[in-house]
Amino acid sequence: MVTHTIATATATAAVPAPSIKFKLLRQHILDSVDDDSMDPVLHKLLFIFLRKRKVSIIRTRSCSLRLWRQRKSWEEFSVNLTERQFRRYFRMSRECFDLLCNEIKRNVGEGVFKSEEYLRELQSTLRPPDSADEARMRSLVHAHSVYTGGIICGEVKLAITLRMLAGGSYLDLGLIFGTGSTYPYAIFRHVIIQWICDDKLVNISGIDFCKDEERMNAVAREFADGSNHLFSGCIGAVDGWIVKIRKPRKSDGVFNPKSFYSRKGFYGLSVQTIVDKKKRVLFRSIESRGAEHDSTAFKRTGLYKWLLDNEWSELRRRGYYFIGDSAYSLRSFLMTPYDNAMHDTAEDNFNFLHSLSRIVAKSSSLGHFVEAIAIFLGFDCKIIDACMRLHNFIVDFRETNLCVTESTALDREVFDDDCRRYLATHLEQYEDGVYDGGVYGGDQEIRRDDDFSVLRGGRPRGEESDSEVVGRRWRDKVRAEISRRGLIRPHTNWYRSNNRVYDE
Numbered sequence: 280m281v282t283h284t285i286a287t288a289t290a291t292a293a294v295p296a297p298s299i300k301f302k303l304l305r306q307h308i309l310d311s312v313d314d315d316s317m318d319p320v321l322h323k324l325l326f327i328f329l330r331k332r333k334v335s336i337i338r339t340r341s342c343s344l345r346l347w348r349q350r351k352s353w354e355e356f357s358v359n360l361t362e363r364q365f366r367r368y369f370r371m372s373r374e375c376f377d378l379l380c381n382e383i384k385r386n387v388g389e390g391v392f393k394s395e396e397y398l399r400e401l402q403s404t405l406r407p408p409d410s411a412d413e414a415r416m417r418s419l420v421h422a423h424s425v426y427t428g429g430i431i432c433g434e435v436k437l438a439i440t441l442r443m444l445a446g447g448s449y450l451d452l453g454l455i456f457g458t459g460s461t462y463p464y465a466i467f468r469h470v471i472i473q474w475i476c477d478d479k480l481v482n483i484s485g486i487d488f489c490k491d492e493e494r495m496n497a498v499a500r501e502f503a504d505g506s507n508h509l510f511s512g513c514i515g516a517v518d519g520w521i522v523k524i525r526k527p528r529k530s531d532g533v534f535n536p537k538s539f540y541s542r543k544g545f546y547g548l549s550v551q552t553i554v555d556k557k558k559r560v561l562f563r564s565i566e567s568r569g570a571e572h573d574s575t576a577f578k579r580t581g582l583y584k585w586l587l588d589n590e591w592s593e594l595r596r597r598g599y600y601f602i603g604d605s606a607y608s609l610r611s612f613l614m615t616p617y618d619n620a621m622h623d624t625a626e627d628n629f630n631f632l633h634s635l636s637r638i639v640a641k642s643s644s645l646g647h648f649v650e651a652i653a654i655f656l657g658f659d660c661k662i663i664d665a666c667m668r669l670h671n672f673i674v675d676f677r678e679t680n681l682c683v684t685e686s687t688a689l690d691r692e693v694f695d696d697d698c699r700r701y702l703a704t705h706l707e708q709y710e711d712g713v714y715d716g717g718v719y720g721g722d723q724e725i726r727r728d729d730d731f732s733v734l735r736g737g738r739p740r741g742e743e744s745d746s747e748v749v750g751r752r753w754r755d756k757v758r759a760e761i762s763r764r765g766l767i768r769p770h771t772n773w774y775r776s777n778n779r780v781y782d783e
Contacts, residue, residue, distance in 0.1 A: 350428035350457035353395050353435050369441045370669075375676045376441075380434055382672075386479045390416070392433035428457055431466070439463050440470040444666060468658070471665045481668040481675075485553060485562025485582040488515075495599055501556035506636045509757060509766075510602065510614075515553040515561050517603035517613065518640035519573035522548045524659050531657065541569035549576045550663060553601060554640050559674045560667045565660045573606040586612050587742050595749060602637045611749035614757075623767075629758040631768035 357365070357373070365373055384392040390412070401413075401420045408414035423430045439452050449463040458466065474480070488494055495514045503511035521541045527533035541547045547569035553562040567576035577583055586594070591612045594600065601613050609615045616633050620626035 350431070351455070352429075353432055353438065356435075356438075356455070368445065368447075369438060370445050371441070371673055371676075374680065375673060376437075378676060379669075379672060380437060382480055383437070383474045384433065386477055387474060393430060395432040395434055398430055398432055431456070431458060436466045436470050437474070440467050440475070441669075443467050444662070444669075471658075471661055475665040475668055476661055481671050483560055483563055483667060483671065485580075486585055488561045489582075489586070489594070492597075495597075498555045498561075499599065502636055505556055506632065509632060509760060510636050512598040512600055513602050513614075513636060514599045515555055515601045516637040516640035517551070517553050517577065517601050517607060518637070519576060519606065520550045520552060521569050522550055522659075522663055524548055524569075538568045538570050545569075548659065548663065549573070551577050551580055552640065552667070553582075556639055557674055557678065558639055558670075560671050563664070563667050565663050573604075574608050577603075577607060586610075587746065591742075591746050591749075595753075600750075600753070602633060603640075604634075604637065608743075609747050609750045609754065610743070611746040611753065614750060614754055617754075617758075625758050625762045628761055628767050629754070632761060632766060 360368065362373070365376075369376060371379070380392075380394065384394060389397050398420055401417050402424060408417060420430055435456050435458075439456065439458070442452055443449060443463065449467070450460055452458070452463045453460045456463075498514045499512055502513035506513075521543055523545050524539070524547055526546050527536050527539055533539070536546070539546045539548070541549075548565060549567040549569055549571050551562075551564040551567065551573070552560055554560055562580075562582055564576070564580040564582070567579055571579075587610075591610065595611045600611065603613055603615050605616050605618060607613055607615050614633070616630040617626035620630050
């Protein structure tokens with residue numbers, strides 16, 4: 280009798296939930312069972328079964344009413360953006376974005392990048408899988424399409440990263456692309472470290488540049504053409520850039536946070552860069568604290584030590600050098616302006632023409648991605664490095680594909696608008712209406728040790744003294760050539776920059 284009842288209950292329980300009520304099922308079982316003849320253990324097991332069956336029915340009904348997540352595809356999202364909107368959101372054109380996706384896909388592989396076309400093909404194909412990995416990927420795509428709205432494609436991951444670099448909120452991006460509220464940060468971290476900060480995508484190395492005769496010749500020709508062949512041996516402009524970060528903590532391995540507090544009034548990292556005439560980054564160093572002087576930060580770089588120990592005489596023999604502002608020390612490989620130059624002197628004329636050539640370093644400091652995301656100190660360096668690599672990728676794309684077209688004009692217009700909005704919201708970096716984008720001299724270099732304690736005494740190295748003597752002779756030759764040509768600083772320029780009224 281009991282065995283027949285359980286079997287009947289099991290068969291009845293197998294009926295779909297909409298066909299029978301749980302209370303009717305329970306009453307039917309109780310009416311079929313003789314309480315006097317039922318064993319207490321079987322009675323307990325029967326009610327455990329009924330309780331689990333009730334939970335199963337509730338879950339089945341809830342599942343049938345559940346609204347599954349439907350993620351918006353990249354094609355559906357991007358097709359609604361105009362060309363100008365796309366550039367505003369992602370700091371690059373559609374063509375440049377597609378090329379970046381293709382380059383990353385070639386470097387990491389289609390199975391890792393998972394483009395939207397690749398996922399669509401896996402979901403719709405009917406042919407037998409070629410390998411076990413393909414069969415596993417098909418099952419994974421199908422499961423995600425049913426329960427999570429689909430796998431997040433590589434284009435969406437890259438778009439989320441670019442938008443966060445450009446100042447977008449992770450909450451808004453999670454809502455737009457259906458990734459959840461916190462998952463965009465995981466996507467951002469993965470794309471930065473694994474995809475963008477990859478030398479196969481964009482390689483930036485100052486030492487490799489100094490060993491490449493062809494590249495140095497090309498950059499020198501650009502600076503020569505822009506300076507009427509006064510600075511014909513210039514192969515790059517050096518400048519420092521302070522990137523704002525949050526206050527470092529002991530968890531970051533920092534026990535002296537004040538060493539990161541810059542003269543601009545915020546915590547930051549001192550980034551040393553060298554750019555060419557087209558604002559392409561040739562060298563970057565992200566290893567100095569915000570309170571360090573530009574000259575000290577540059578001396579800490581591996582490129583400076585390599586040039587001083589090995590190659591400054593070789594560069595001098597070939598006629599190559601860098602240019603920088605008065606924050607840096609004069610060297611044979613680094614030409615700086617004259618200090619305390621008086622108006623209407625040959626030194627002042629040299630400083631004016633010198634600044635016209637190195638202004639590209641000032642104008643490229645903001646870059647295409649002006650918003651940094653403060654997470655923790657080590658990852659901040661990765662973010663800055665990724666921005667510079669993306670900056671170079673955009674410059675290379677424009678040079679290769681968009682030389683003189685209407686698209687470049689739109690790029691410049693959008694970029695100028697973004698820069699004006701950025702400067703308008705960062706008024707603390709203005710002084711008397713002039714944007715203070717770097718060190719303009721007047722700061723005394725203070726030598727410090729690795730613990731940021733002031734060093735007392737000491738003499739410059741012999742190599743530094745010899746290099747400074749050669750650099751001074753070279754600078755005097757350029758000054759003499761300027762005087763021979765009769766080139767002078769415009770009077771209105773000097774009086775305007777010094778906030779004076781010119782009265783003839």
